[in-house]
Amino acid sequence: MHMHKLERIWLIFGTSCLVIFLTVIGVSAFYLGNKPPSCLTTVNPETVGQEKPFNEPGLHKVDGKDWEYELVFVASTFSYSPAQVEVPLGAKVKVIATTKDVIHGFEVAGTNINMMLEPGYISEYTTTFNKAGEYLIVCNEYCGAGHHLMYSKIEVVK
Numbered sequence: 692m693h694m695h696k697l698e699r700i701w702l703i704f705g706t707s708c709l710v711i712f713l714t715v716i717g718v719s720a721f722y723l724g725n726k727p728p729s730c731l732t733t734v735n736p737e738t739v740g741q742e743k744p745f746n747e748p749g750l751h752k753v754d755g756k757d758w759e760y761e762l763v764f765v766a767s768t769f770s771y772s773p774a775q776v777e778v779p780l781g782a783k784v785k786v787i788a789t790t791k792d793v794i795h796g797f798e799v800a801g802t803n804i805n806m807m808l809e810p811g812y813i814s815e816y817t818t819t820f821n822k823a824g825e826y827l828i829v830c831n832e833y834c835g836a837g838h839h840l841m842y843s844k845i846e847v848v849k
């Protein structure tokens with residue numbers, strides 16, 4: 692079969708790109724273990740208040756995990772529980788959050804923490820607060836008349 696030279700070059704180029712992309716994705720997924728954030732952790736939004744760890748919102752020290760503290764938040768129209776929390780400087784913290792009612796946002800201003808809280812699902816993010824100060828948590832998903840009043844605070848202290 693006769694093939695024009697340029698056609699062959701493009702065919703080789705295209706196929707090579709495909710192979711390279713698939714290799715990169717394959718190595719990333721199967722060797723490095725990268726995967727999209729899991730939404731598989733679920734919770735009944737109607738009984739959130741009684742279920743662990745959401746029955747005790749706030750900061751908890753944990754042992755035997757890759758992180759030192761768990762910071763539990765429950766969102767509801769139009770507030771977060773806890774309304775304010777202190778976190779020790781430099782601590783590795785796993786933020787665990789959900790919502791009791793509608794979709795809320797969970798954005799910690801000045802950091803790259805930005806989660807969507809969906810009823811029935813648990814959102815998690817592990818981070819280290821390396822700078823002391825006050826961090827404002829805001830809701831960035833429109834959730835109703837009090838949306839703009841919805842906030843909480845993380846105080847990172849020495």
Ligand code: CUA
Nearest residue numbers: 830832834838
């Ligand atoms: Cu909660 Cu907007």
